[in-house]
Amino acid sequence: MIRLIYSSAVNPTFHQGELQRLLSHYRQRNQQLGICSLLLFMNGDFLQVLEGEEEAVERIYQLIQQDRHHLQLTLLSRENIDAPAFAGHSLLFIDTEELTRKLGHPVHLSNIAQHGELDRSEAARRFVQEFINGKWHHHLANGTNPQVVRRH
Secondary structure: EEEEEEEEOOOOOOHHHOOOOOHHHHHHHHHOOEEEEEEEEEEEEEEEEEEOOHHHHHHHHHHHHHOOOOOEEEEEEEOOOOOOOOOOOOOOEEHHHHHHHHHOOOOOOOHOOOOOOHOOHHHHHHHHHHHOOOOOOOOOOOOOOOOOOOOO
16 A cells, blocks of 8 residues: 655636535546545645555556646655555545635644544654645736745
8 A cells, every 4th residue: 555645736727616626526437436535725726645556656646647737746755555545535635725714824734634544654644734835826816836845
């Protein structure tokens, strides 16, 4: 079993409403393949954690690499695991900006993984926290597209 973590920039032609429609399809596909997943959206960028049997995760990642919705795909981590951190979640989707508006304060790991999912993986927790803090982003408001952006 493996855990693969990547970040990507959202294609500017991609409409937010289309994402909501596709999430249902992606959840069903992941469930059929036995994939557990967390997908974070923030600042026009994605961070995704994919967990499952190596062949299934690699198959999904190949599809993502060909998906026109993703630009600047960056593989951050690939590791062997004994058990998934996101068991029971074929695709847990969090729009961090929407969650911040609902909470009235910046998101925290406990808001994203409310049942302690990230407690099972130090590496996944680190990447998610760094993404929340602004790392692994591809877009800036001024139109530049760096590989890593830090927000203060």
